[in-house]
Amino acid sequence: MAKILMKGNEAIGEAAIKAGCLYFFGYPITPQNELPEYLSKRLPQVGGRYIQTESEVATSNMIFGAAGVGVRVMTSSSSPGISLMSEGLSYLAGADLPVVIVNMMRAGPGLAGILPAQSDYAHATRGTAHGDFQLLVLAPSSVQEAVDLTMLCFELAEKYRMPVMLLGDGMIGQMMEPVEFPPMEVGPPMNADDWALTGCKGRAPRLVSSLFLDPVELNAKNHERFEKYKVVAQNETRFELYNCDEPYDILITAFGVMSRVCKSAITELKKQGVRVGLFRPITVKPYPSEALSSAILKARRVLDVEMNMGQMLVDVQLAANGQREVDFMGKCGGLTPSIEDVVEAVYASLAKAEAAV
């Protein structure tokens, strides 16, 4: 199939359809509006349904209902809307329901700004909502990768029966890039046969619930779920190493679109004889800590670059485990660190590395 030029939000919508998702529930919010707009037109063409909801609170409960009856379902929103869905995400996780949630992040906190940011890393990977649970979170750095990961999101959600989030910095949704849609064999949702609510004809009635009032049962349930998260971490951790085949002095860590600015900075620095590698987590939850630890040990110092105040920094520091110092450079509010900013920060890190000798 030939490549076509598409806006990220629309490409994600098409990828969902290609992955066999026929149901979308959502509430308008910038900068992800092209995604529901696209699906409101496309889904009826392929026999699906698009429903505009009254709020993100309602959305998260509608996808609970949809996933609970065993269909493939998706929603998308942006930072403040995802906050409103947080309670629902906890219920979805607590009932082991497979759903895909797209978060096209904008600047925070509060109503803040509508420009691209990476403001919800911590929310997506740690403080999503009440209770013990995790999301599986994938962070694309290009429109093509957003397409590939969207399709993967559905597969993972069903394979592990858990909510999966595609975490894009608003730019991913807004920019246009050439994409192709890999052929995908699509069947009915996996793993839904023995729990989905489809009417109890010929079998015992079923219950989809996150309520477990018996403490022993709830304790066991949560332990079972965290065993599953371990399997997910073992099987599904994804990352990219860039310019790491040759020796490097500084290792940059960045995710999403930020990593592309860093790659350009690395090219620039190469011309100046500065050796820099890049580590980019693709799954930010589970975090590729072991791979990052190995990469960090080959560097003299680490520089974490983000479009926020340093939300991934703690994961990088954990991977560094005190073996290397980690510097941070970030801009937020809708600003993106430029190539020059990154180059300057690398030189600052290098100077600190020299001073420490």
Next chain:
Amino acid sequence: MKPIFSHTEGMITDPMHYCPGCTHGIIHRLVGETLIELGIRERAVGVSPVGCSVFTYKYFTCDMFQASHGRAPAVATGAKRCRPELIVFCYQGDGDLAAIGTSEIIHAANRGEKITCIFVNNAIYGMTGGQMAPTTVPGQRTSTTPGGRNVDEDGFPLKMSEILAQLQTPGYIARVSMHSPEEIIRAKRVIRKAFEYQVNNTCFSFVEFLSTCPTNWGLSPVDSLNWIKNSMLPYYPLGEHKVPEQKEEGTQ
């Protein structure tokens, strides 16, 4: 000997958790009977709320969801839109539906979701110990209105049936009461009709049940029935507040 009364297959036979004199059990029974009479139990999916009726999922012999507080109509919307062949119903109390879930019920009704909502109005928060509900009647004492509901500060109780009935979208909206056998028989006819509208894919349907809470009202079961009659009925008039327009014969 011919049996004239027995358990309904729409419900399990275990004892329920409700307090003595609470009419939730009767409302459950009416719903369970309807599932059997209309032959829809095997394609029914219920949504239980948060509140006294949180355990509704234990009692009906059909597939069930347990939803978050107030959001049952959203869960039902998700289920029904994706599997229209299912018969989807919500069972909610007044705190759940008329306070925290006001948005979800109004928009589900306004979209004309082909679901059936059972709304149990006992004018109080039962599960949490008798606090003021959005449906607490003026002057009524609760654990958070020790001097009685003061309409200057708390406003007047919400009349959910009337609020939903004024929406332009077609729907079936009715209020019934549990205070006498006569009214219970009437309620049975209404709840059956509500489900029939869904079976026939006609419209959204909503039945408000005036129900008792002897424990939190501080009244005996018999006095509670009288309290519905004397204190709730004047504020909450019974009847069909809205019915879908009859389609003319021969038209689709």
